[in-house]
Amino acid sequence: MYIVGGCNSQSEEKEGYYAAELRYKDKSRFIGRNIDNTTSNRVVIEGLIDIIKILKEPCIINVYSAGTYGYKSMYNKRGQYRETIKGVNNDLLSILQKLLIENNHILLDNRSNKHTKRLKEAYMRFKIKQGGEIE
Known part of the structure; x- marks a missing residue:
């Protein structure tokens, strides 16, 4: 999965978006959504949540993004899930x-800016449908 997100924190609505490309075997699917009252980190986490909800079977999810967006705080030093998550986006x-x-x-972090520009361009090319998914 390649994911990018952004937010206009200068606007009153704090308008944000995420765009993601899912790849599985030889198939590719774009998904994205506009989100108000958010931050750049929150939109990416919400994108991960949306994507995980559509997966049909257990997966090892390689996440390619510009950062970890705080999701590493879900794990302790041994790589196990924490019972209680602390931090800004703990909800x-x-x-x-x-x-x-x-x-x-299983979520694997592969930090990379390699696909960020391509995802942003793809997001801008596609019209967001009423349901929020990229056509």
Whole structure:
């Protein structure tokens, strides 16, 4: 999964978005959503949550993004899930962690800016449908 997000923190609505590309075998799917009252980190975490909800079977999820967006705080030093997540986005991280555990997914961080420009361009090319998914 390649994911990018952004937020206009200067606007009153704090308008944000995420765009992601899912790849599985020879298939590719774009998904994205606009989100108000958010931050750049929160939109990416919400994107991860949305994507995990559509996965149909347990997966090892390689996340390629410009940063970790705080999701490393779900793990202790031994790589095990924490019982209590602390931090700014602990509400969303708790939801993300619960989904990962319930669906037997593994999240792997692969920080990279390599695909960020391509994802931003793809996001701008596609019109967002009413349901929030990229056409």
